[in-house]
Amino acid sequence: MRRVDPPSSPSSGSSSGGGGVKTAVEEIPVVVVGRRGCCMSHVVKLLLQGLGVSPVVWEVAGEAEETALRAEIGKMGPADDKGGRGCPVTLPAVFIGGRLVGGVDHLMTAHISGQLVPNLKQAGALWL
Structure with a gap:
């Protein structure tokens, strides 16, 4: 597992x-x-890690950093029902293969339904 310290301006x-x-x-x-x-x-x-994946962890320490990252992640999320972006972002936010999976609830749902491991394989995070 690698930890990443965010830059001073996450919106960069x-x-x-x-x-x-x-x-x-x-x-x-x-x-x-x-x-x-x-x-x-x-x-x-x-x-x-229990599934054999070594995620990069981007840790946010301050409130200003968190606000900026939430805004940036919201722009990257899926389109809402009106075709726009800016969906509410929960932390932790999990990205697999460049796609926002969501928070803990969405990750657990994918795991329980059996979709998580195939998604991890498709992203190149698992080889077996």
Whole structure:
């Protein structure tokens, strides 16, 4: 498991700029964005590690960082029913294969339904 300290301005993660959560999500098979010391982030990490995945963990320490990252992640999320972005973002936020899976609830749902392992394989995070 690798830990990533976010840059001072998380919104710098545009596709043309360097750094940022968007760039990490595009380049790394599994990324978990969560609050430093959050028990739910720990649960997500343990579940993924138990499946043999080594996620990159992006830990957020301050409220300003968290607000900026939530805004950036909201723009990357799935379109809402009106065709727009900006869906509410929960932390930890889990990305698999460049796609926002969601929070702990969505990750657990995918795991219980048997969709998580195939998604991890498709993203290149699992080989077996």
